[in-house]
Amino acid sequence: MDLNLRNITHRYDEVEVLRDINLDIKQGQIVCIIGPSGCGKSTLLRMIGGLERPASGEVLQLGDPPADCLNPLTYIFQDFALLPWRTVEGNISLVLENHPLDAAAREEIIADVLARTKLSDFRKAYPRQLSGGMKQRVAIARALSVRPAVLLMDEPLSALDSQTRELLMDDLVDLWEKENYTAAYVTHNLAEAVRLGHKIVVLSRRPGEIRDIVEIAMPLSDRTSENLELEAIQKRLWNLMRDEARAADMELVDER
Amino acid sequence: MDLNLRNITHRYDEVEVLRDINLDIKQGQIVCIIGPSGCGKSTLLRMIGGLERPASGEVLQLGDPPADCLNPLTYIFQDFALLPWRTVEGNISLVLENHPLDAAAREEIIADVLARTKLSDFRKAYPRQLSGGMKQRVAIARALSVRPAVLLMDEPLSALDSQTRELLMDDLVDLWEKENYTAAYVTHNLAEAVRLGHKIVVLSRRPGEIRDIVEIAMPLSDRTSENLELEAIQKRLWNLMRDEARAADMELVDER
Amino acid sequence: MSDKSVEDTLTGKPVPFRGGGFLPRPKKIVAPIVFIGLIAFWEWGCRTGFISPLILPAPSEAFEAFMNLVNTGLLWQHLAASLQRLLIGWFSGTMLGIIVGTLIGLFSIARSGLQPLVSAIFPIPKIALLPLFIIWFGIGEGSKVATILFGTFFPTVIATYGGIDNVDRGLIRMGQSFGLTRMSIIRKVILPGALPAILSGTRISAAIAIILLVAAEMIAAEYGIGAYILIAGSLMATDQLITGVAILSCLGLIFAWIIGRAEKYFLKWRA
Amino acid sequence: MSDKSVEDTLTGKPVPFRGGGFLPRPKKIVAPIVFIGLIAFWEWGCRTGFISPLILPAPSEAFEAFMNLVNTGLLWQHLAASLQRLLIGWFSGTMLGIIVGTLIGLFSIARSGLQPLVSAIFPIPKIALLPLFIIWFGIGEGSKVATILFGTFFPTVIATYGGIDNVDRGLIRMGQSFGLTRMSIIRKVILPGALPAILSGTRISAAIAIILLVAAEMIAAEYGIGAYILIAGSLMATDQLITGVAILSCLGLIFAWIIGRAEKYFLKWRA
Amino acid sequence: AAADKITVGALRFTSHAPSFVAFEKGYFTDEGLEVEFKFFQAAQPMAVAIASGDVDFGITAISGGLINLAEKGAIKVIGGALQEEPGIDGQIILVSKAAYDEGITSPEKLKGRSFGITQAGSSFHYMASKIAEKEGFSTADMKLVPLQKVGAVIGALKSGQVDSWTIVPHIAKALLKGGAVMQIGMVADYIPDYQVTTVFTSTEIAETKPDLAKRFLKAFSRGADDFNAALVDKSEGEEGATAMVALIHKYVYADQPIEKAGPSIRNGAMRVNKDAALNLTNIQDQLDWFKAEGLVKEDITIETLVNSNFVETF
Ligand SMILES: Nc1ncnc2c1ncn2[C@@H]1O[C@H](COP(=O)(O)OP(=O)(O)OP(=O)(O)O)[C@@H](O)[C@H]1O
Ligand SMILES: Nc1ncnc2c1ncn2[C@@H]1O[C@H](COP(=O)(O)OP(=O)(O)OP(=O)(O)O)[C@@H](O)[C@H]1O
Ligand SMILES: [Mg+2]
């Protein structure tokens, strides 16, 4: 299943946040979306997942999701969005309870995703007992449990400390190697973008327009940390964005 | 003025967090302290600044701070620690009000540090109006205003998004080039450590012991992003720490 | 620049919308309509006898009673008497409460000794103590003011030390790290940090003060809104009763508005 | 491994300590000492005549009055009558409050229409309305329960919709993004998320219920702790008055303890 | 036929004894009435309870609240009960010791002094006005202090916070014994035929079930006769009086031993009108006074308040 964004424009009240975005997300591809703060990345991702309606333009779904897919467009959030009153297993079962699955099938799915994310030992733990990295792994397990056609990730690593970030990035790469998932990945972090993205979409400051789309052909498995080609791309991206990042940083938050 | 840590050991109730730390921080040097989560980095930094007393061992001050120094050991905190009810200028004047300075002298210091951190335009803004990066710049300006002998920084960039982090890291390097400040810099981020540290102290998991001290002779100004030597050091550090970081991440927070 | 690789011939179906909702937004217009509608219905009910005068007087009768109060000038006498008691009692209760709350918030001894005492005395119904208050403070203004003072003191204490407990310890450590004196930290960090909680405490204590006005004016009060309500109640003059209650409601709204202004002013640094 | 470059001959002065403090820790032992000391002083004051019996009866007298209650078996009669009123009134007030609060929390129409009504009626002192309550609900258990119900309903409504407003919108969006039905989101996300606020609302409403007990039992109550206090007050039997007040205090503590247990149980997922 | 069930509101005062006597001696049963007593702390809620239909018959003083409820068509006075009568111990005018020592030794000196009442429009308020009127000064010359409850007035009088008060004899005599208050006069000297309490019922009963009211009044009067004979006229001798006290003690001061309660009960005995006759003249005077004080509406007539079909009036 591919996704296709056509002429998406959006405004909140008087503020235009996105302008004429055209983009497609091909099956098996990770599309990274980068841009300065407040340029509308999260808004765009909400539109892709059907959580918000663009003022104009549309998001189309090309082809059908696989038959066993329970929730084609599935999010992984920056702040994990786990229910604190449910255990790890309860948080996963939450998203299965609305589907016509019998208890055994549900149990099987839960055991499977926990094993894939190496969380089996933490089944009965509450979110408060887990480190940030573990919480995000639970959120990933939850997302996998509904067999998504496309994963929508909004800065999934940016609430983590950088060592954990490194560990989880490796996990995401391994997972892609195994499952070839499709994803739209929003991030501020250029290193993450060049590490994970098959296609990197650079947005301008608000109102977000597409400034550039960089495709990286190198297979994910080859993208090790000492890699001059990636470094060069990262540097190019940074040069493209630095001034806008600085300007976005210097903006005063509007007085209300 | 140098600092010298001797045989520092600390425990909270039954938990030993630091074990036999010996370290010295030489004038004009940036010492980066890295280690997995919960290994006692922040605790160590609090001891260096006199905010906490080690269970055993001591922190010594060798030589006297410069005469014009108002607060020899000055912190920059991860969460900025700005008073939300004071403007940018009020937050800086807060730390000067306890010193015998006349209004003109105070005003001069404030104007000077705001200029150095390019904040002059934001003098009257409240913290809530500022982006994270700007808030941390205000905290840096505040720290500079008391002419510290040693800056103590506890993950000063980790609450920022990675683009802003990049910008502020450049600022810190520029500042060091100009003023050659002395600093103890705690971080999780190996890239930051190899970018800023003259000396990198690697702590083990809790109880934190010194596992390695890496000195990097290369001048800060030469440490650009495409630098294979630094990459190699960073990779070495990561290999040294990966397993411990993973173990720290997998730890269940104790039930109370 | 845009992505031109999509063939325009290939068409898919739009992604289904599933967001939105869960953000109830009050429509400003509805509230007045509800109020006016309710009062009109009530008036209609009374006129047609659907609501017997025994159960509830018509709003028009209550309004008449109110105009009576205005015309005889008694309104001002009642209001002046009540406001004086309210302001003195509430102001001194709040001040004492802030002082004691600050002590509990800052010092281990005060916390150990006073906090359990406050928790034990706070929930005692003040009406139950009225007979003692009469003995302790006489039947003059003393016991009326004392009732209100007593009622507002405890919630203020609790709000104040709660506010101090919630001041970000990081800010205090920051103050210490810059070598601020203890006094400076209290004045410049802790008290401003506790101010939002203290102000929302005054909101509660103002409501309590108004509620206690009726109890306070049970004691030998000739004038006062509370006394007016009590007389109306004992005469079963329900129109006057409703008028008195409405006046108290308005007093409450006015107090809340004033505190809201004070919050806007003192907490303008907040989002 | 350690840093050996420091010459041991060079000695500096230790960094001055400037942290600590601002964490008042109540010493568990102090509270009972304060209580016992206070009561001992009070007893001593009464015995020596330093505190006249008119001002305050000795604790021993109050205790005697209490033993009287126990021995005559009246205590249980009073307690049973009061507890029944409290539980019925508080339970139904809380249930209704949760329902209405949830409506206001979820639906724009309910919010627009009911919220201002709630804000307007909430601050009305319930004692002022007693005469109307008698007419509306009679002099039997009805009006007593209604007083308590009325008093506990409003704070629960406010706590409930406040709690719902504060449920992390991110969690709701998460539910929607996984295609949960509206009902599932309400049941599994919103209500559990509002539960802490609702429980702390019941804490407040329990305190209010106890306070209103005295007012409720002003209406033709023969038995009940509130009635006991009122009779004691009208007879100026201060020993009985103090006893009654102490019983109410204990009731308050017991309620608070029960709610604390409930919080521990239902909110065990919290830190 | 099965007995009619009625609820009678009562206070635990000696003045309510006729009902208790009628109940204990089976006079109500004789009339085919099955009576249930409902006890109140104060007279005021009793009137409201009749209006709300919780109680069918009550005995209490005329108060502003009662008149206003009558005006709303809820209740009617149908008979008389307690009455002041010169020569029989009635309500007593008291002053605090402190005031007495300052020279307030007779009611005429009450001008400019404070006077305790429970609420505006209560019988205390009426008595104060009448005393003032007779002594030639106006009510406004006295400072009336509303204290809500009888207990509060007692406390205030004892501690000298109010100067004066009037109260029924059993309470007054107990207070006088304590020495903290002094007697300066009798209410009967100021309002000689004061109809202190009346029998009243809901308008509904008075108009649709007059028979019920008649039967109640008949039983009540028989109780009153026994009570008057035993404790007011003392025509039954000590034995009869003791028996009567024992009977009343079941309801009044039940929590005290009979040795303590007995004298209080005897002290409280005032005449209850024979056949519940109603002193309409005095009721009219009371009504006029309430109007004059602005406590009730001007257009209320005696017919609104009283249904005189049941008993003899004078
Ligand atoms: N519900 C809303 N109502 C009004 N304005 C909004 C709303 N949501 C977002 N905005 C505004 O729209 C702009 C884009 O927001 P968005 O969160 O999409 O940016 P972003 O690129 O994700 O930023 P960040 O990098 O900080 O996550 C911002 O200026 C924001 O203030
Ligand atoms: N005041 C305290 N009382 C008890 N335990 C504490 C206290 N402060 C810290 N600790 C514990 O001591 C250990 C070290 O804490 P510290 O904050 O120094 O770690 P850190 O290395 O800074 O971790 P992080 O990387 O998460 O910032 C942790 O396990 C922490 O739970
Ligand atoms: Mg975003």
Ligand SMILES: [Mg+2]
């Ligand atoms: Mg730390």
